[in-house]
Amino acid sequence: MEGSRSLANLVSRWVVASTRLGPRLQSALLRMSSLAVLIGLIIFFGFTAPGWYSTTTLFNILTATSLFLLLALGETFVIISSGIDLSVGSMEGMAGVASAVLIVHIYHGGFGIGVVAAGAAAALVIGLLGGAINGIVVGYLGLNSLIATLATYGAYLGFADIISNGFPVGNLPPAMATLGNGSVIGIPFLVLIAAAASLFCAGLASHTRWGRYVFAIGANREAVRRAGVNLRRHTVLLFTLSGGLAGLAGLLSTAKFLSASSQAGSTDLLIAIAAVVIGGTPLTGGEGTIWGTVVGALIITIIENGFVEMGVSGFWQLVVVGIIIVVAVYVDEYQRKLRIAAASASQPRVDE
Amino acid sequence: MAQVAPEVKVAEEPLLKVRGLDKHFGPVQALSKVDLDLPAGQVTGLCGDNGAGKSVLTKCIAGIHQPDAGQIFWEGRPVEIRSARDASRLGIETVYQDLALADNLDIVQNMFLGRERVRRGFLDEDEMERAAAATLASLRVTTVRSIRQPVATLSGGQRQSVAVAKAVMWNSKLVILDEPTAALGVMQTQMVLDLVKRLRDHGVAVMVISHNLNDVFEVADRIAVLYLGRMVAQDKASAFDRQSVVEYMTTGTVGRAPVET
Numbered sequence: 001m002e003g004s005r006s007l008a009n010l011v012s013r014w015v016v017a018s019t020r021l022g023p024r025l026q027s028a029l030l031r032m033s034s035l036a037v038l039i040g041l042i043i044f045f046g047f048t049a050p051g052w053y054s055t056t057t058l059f060n061i062l063t064a065t066s067l068f069l070l071l072a073l074g075e076t077f078v079i080i081s082s083g084i085d086l087s088v089g090s091m092e093g094m095a096g097v098a099s100a101v102l103i104v105h106i107y108h109g110g111f112g113i114g115v116v117a118a119g120a121a122a123a124l125v126i127g128l129l130g131g132a133i134n135g136i137v138v139g140y141l142g143l144n145s146l147i148a149t150l151a152t153y154g155a156y157l158g159f160a161d162i163i164s165n166g167f168p169v170g171n172l173p174p175a176m177a178t179l180g181n182g183s184v185i186g187i188p189f190l191v192l193i194a195a196a197a198s199l200f201c202a203g204l205a206s207h208t209r210w211g212r213y214v215f216a217i218g219a220n221r222e223a224v225r226r227a228g229v230n231l232r233r234h235t236v237l238l239f240t241l242s243g244g245l246a247g248l249a250g251l252l253s254t255a256k257f258l259s260a261s262s263q264a265g266s267t268d269l270l271i272a273i274a275a276v277v278i279g280g281t282p283l284t285g286g287e288g289t290i291w292g293t294v295v296g297a298l299i300i301t302i303i304e305n306g307f308v309e310m311g312v313s314g315f316w317q318l319v320v321v322g323i324i325i326v327v328a329v330y331v332d333e334y335q336r337k338l339r340i341a342a343a344s345a346s347q348p349r350v351d352e
Numbered sequence: 353m354a355q356v357a358p359e360v361k362v363a364e365e366p367l368l369k370v371r372g373l374d375k376h377f378g379p380v381q382a383l384s385k386v387d388l389d390l391p392a393g394q395v396t397g398l399c400g401d402n403g404a405g406k407s408v409l410t411k412c413i414a415g416i417h418q419p420d421a422g423q424i425f426w427e428g429r430p431v432e433i434r435s436a437r438d439a440s441r442l443g444i445e446t447v448y449q450d451l452a453l454a455d456n457l458d459i460v461q462n463m464f465l466g467r468e469r470v471r472r473g474f475l476d477e478d479e480m481e482r483a484a485a486a487t488l489a490s491l492r493v494t495t496v497r498s499i500r501q502p503v504a505t506l507s508g509g510q511r512q513s514v515a516v517a518k519a520v521m522w523n524s525k526l527v528i529l530d531e532p533t534a535a536l537g538v539m540q541t542q543m544v545l546d547l548v549k550r551l552r553d554h555g556v557a558v559m560v561i562s563h564n565l566n567d568v569f570e571v572a573d574r575i576a577v578l579y580l581g582r583m584v585a586q587d588k589a590s591a592f593d594r595q596s597v598v599e600y601m602t603t604g605t606v607g608r609a610p611v612e613t
Contacts, residue, residue, distance in 0.1 A: 207474045216454040216465055223452035227466025228437055286456040 033331050034279055034295045037324065041299060045306035052309050059188055065301040066194030067256070069294065070249040071265070071272035072279075073201045074131075074242030076293045079276050080205075081238060082218040082285025083138065083145035088246040088272060090156035091130045092265030095250030097160040099123035100169035100260035103176065112173025119176075120251050127247015130156055131240040139235030153269075160262030168261040172254070180255030190252055197245065202290040214238065218285030274321060275300055278328045282336070299324065365428045366391040367557045368413065368444075368526055373422035375408055382408040386422070386583045388576055390526060395548060395558045397572030397589070399565070401601050404578040406561050410528055413559075414446040415439040445519035446528040451511055453518075455504035459496060460484040462503055463518045487521050491550055495543070509540030513547055526557040533567050545571050565594050579604035 045052050071088040078085045099119035107115045130152065137148040182189055205211040213234055216224045225231055249268070254260040279296030281288025303324070304317045366389040375383040383405045390396050400406045411417040413424065415433040423430050426442050433439050439446070453462050460477075463484045469476040484499055493513045496506065503511055512532055519527050529548065533541040548571045551558050562568050568575060569589065576586040577600040585592070585600045599606045 203474075209468045209470060209475065212457075212461065212465075212468060212475065216457055216461075219454040219456040220452065222450075223454050223465065226436065226452050228440075229466050286454070 033335070034292055034299065034328060037278075037328070038295050038299050038302070041302050041306065045302065045309065049306055049309035052306065055186075057305065057309070059186075059191065061298065061301050061305050062191040062194075063188050063256075064305065065297045066188075066190040067249050067253050068268040068271045068275065069194050069297040070197055070245045070252070071242075071268050072275040072293050072297050073197055073290065074245040075272050076201070076276050076279070076281055076288055076290055077205070077211075077214050077238055078145065078242050079273075079281050079283060080218050080285055080288045081214045081235075082221075082283075083235075083238070084149065084273075084283070085131075085134065085145065085239060085242045086149040086269060087130065087134060087152040087156055088242060088249075089265035089267070089269030090153050090160065090262070091127055091243055091246035092250040092253060092268060093260075093262040094130065094156045094160040094163070095123040095126040095247035096254040096260040096264050097164045097169060097250075097262055098126050099251050100172060100254050101163055103173065104169060104171055107173050110173070112175040115173055116175040116179060116255075123247045123251035123254075124244060125247070127250065128240050128244045131243015131246070132236055134243065135236030135239030138239060139232040145239075157262055164260070164262065166262070168259045169254075170259045172258050176255045177258055180252065180258065190256060193248070193252065197248070198290060198294050205290050210234070210237065215286060218287070271300060271321075272297075274325055277325055280328070280332050282329070282332065287336075296328075367427060369425040369428075370409075370413070371423050371425070373409070373412060373424070374420045375405075375412060375417060376420060381581055383412070383419070383581045386578070386581070388583060388586065389574075390557045390559055391574070392525065392557045393552055393555045394573040395552050395560060395571050396574045396576055397568035398559055398561045398576050398578065399563075399568060399597055399601055400578035403580075404601070405581040406578055407530070408581075409578065410446065410530065410559075410561060413439070413526075414444060414528060440522065440524075443523060443525035444528070445522065445524040445526070447512075447515045447519050447530065447532065449531045449534060451515040453503045453511060453515060456502055458502050459488075459499040459506075459514050462514060463487070463521055465518075467522070483521070484517075487517050490554070491517055491520070491547055493517055493547065507540060508536050509543045512536065512540075512544050516544075516547055516551070520551060520554075520556060524556065526559070527551060528559045528561070530561050531563065532560060533562065533564060541567065565597055568597070569594065577601055 071092065075085055075088060099122045102122045103112075103115050103119035106118065134145075134149055134152055137143050137152070138145045141148075179189055184192070205214070213224055213229055216227075217231070217234070221231070246265070250260075250264065253264045257264075275297035276288070276293050277283065277296070278299055279289070279292030279294070281292060300321055303320050304314065307317050307320075308314060368388075368390040370386060370388040373383050373386040373388075374381075386405070386409060388396075388409070398406055398409070408417060412419045413433065415435045415438050418434065424433060425431065431442065433442070433444070436446075454465065457465070460481050464480050469479050469483075471479070481499065488494070488496075488499065491513070493510075496510055496514075503514060506514065516527065516529065516532070532544050532548070536544060545567060548558055548560060552571075552573070560568065560571060572589045574587065575589050575592050575597060577584050577597060579600060582604065584604045585596075585606070596606045
């Protein structure tokens with residue numbers, strides 16, 4: 001109790017101090033709590049893990065982040081619209097397995113660029129299709145997204161095992177290894193693809209009509225419906241985007257490990273949701289940023305990587321991520337309340 | 353001018369004319385043979401007790417309900433308003449009591465919700481901000497600190513003002529306001545009523561649905577009273593006083609001996 005009060009105190013002092021700044025700077029500062037945690041972790045591990053600052057560490061972290069970040073990007077849109085997509089992890093597995101089976105089936109020696117391209121297309125199509133099915137169930141049949149994607153979470157996991165008979169799929173062509181572990185000008189392909197996807201999603205969120213409606217739906221679905229927006233189509237596109245990104249993650253995960261299994265994305269779902277939440281997107285919807293999710297994802301990977309470098313057991317990572325989720329959400333909620341209170345108070349009121 | 357315009361006496365055709373409107377839900381006759389005129393540049397106050405049919409009539413005009421019989425004329429032409437889309441295509445916008453604002457979006461984003469301006473596929477924020485600022489300025493909605501603040505931070509009257517500004521943004525010719533001053537304080541109510549008067553001065557036809565006779569008498573040029581689904585009185589506001597409106601609302605007629613209690 002004492003601890004939470006002093007934390008609240010600290011946050012409120014921070015908010016009050018920031019209200020004296022310009023509104024733009026103020027809101028920027030308020031939204032940077034996760035960035036502050038990220039920077040704090042980078043400094044902390046720099047001191048405690050000798051030799052941690054290196055390009056190898058940097059690319060290790062970025063590569064490890066890139067796979068579940070793809071899931072987290074799609075999940076960010078779904079959560080901002082106040083839904084949730086529980087099926088992204090199994091869609092990742094299903095798309096990875098399906099593309100690997102196809103590649104193995106049509107590969108007859110050589111580098112195999114064409115074969116990999118076909119596999120990539122298959123992974124994307126399967127992800128988009130899986131997502132579209134989620135969207136149809138939620139948008140047209142009107143099921144709650146938690147229930148709908150809980151159902152497809154199991155179904156897609158089952159499909160992955162049906163496709164592969166439950167065995168991991170290996171023996172992939174060299175082109176796949178290049179995709180998963182190669183780089184251009186020193187930057188891994190995986191990192192480039194995740195960065196491009198992040199840029200794309202950030203643009204979608206803040207500069208398109210479709211992105212605007214994601215936010216508006218999260219706050220007041222009825223207002224958007226009355227504004228004449230086709231909510232059903234919007235929902236289908238929303239889950240299709242999430243599925244497409246999961247399909248891409250499935251392909252890249254297969255390429256990175258040169259093996260595909262239905263379980264490939266089993267832990268990624270929760271980590272992706274954690275990244276979204278740590279990044280400042282509340283599960284109640286209506287708010288959030290893509291950059292917050294990127295920062296949230298990096299925080300998770302840095303803790304894992306830093307602990308390994310420090311020689312601390314990797315088991316602690318889950319504990320610390322858990323603690324960070326609680327603290328991050330608490331601070332966010334508190335700020336949100338104060339931000340609205342501060343904005344209302346500084347308003348020249350005409351009323352009673 | 354060689355040609356002399358024929359001396360047509362343009363009989364002030366009301367912008368919207370409702371004739372003989374019937375609407376029932378199952379056995380319940382919600383509206384029966386309702387006539388209503390809504391002239392441009394005038395505020396019409398629609399009064400009536402709960403269940404008198406105010407909101408059914410409003411929804412027939414707004415395209416939410418389809419009348420069973422009767423005709424709606426828009427600028428003299430008979431029209432069928434089958435959806436809210438149809439209504440806004442004609443220039444009819446309705447501001448419902450719940451305002452339909454997205455709290456997390458700012459004023460500009462709310463005013464353009466569903467009709468965002470886009471340039472090369474991307475939202476044209478500068479253009480929308482300019483247009484929203486111009487509309488708010490023309491309605492003299494000036495108490496907001498910034499048009500980029502989320503509407504969650506606005507007061508009730510400001511929210512109502514934003515909802516009204518959103519409705520008139522699209523060159524609407526008729527704006528229907530459902531209980532615009534319910535739940536507002538005295539000053540906020542005044543702010544909204546002033547806004548209604550400015551809409552009228554801009555030549556917009558306004559229909560205000562209200563329980564509050566003070567508000568009705570303050571802004572209305574005309575008053576229409578519904579009683580159990582029938583239009584029992586409709587005239588210039590000066591033809592009524594508070595007493596007569598209350599009598600129409602509660603008994604459907606006027607001039608009877610006061611009911612003994």
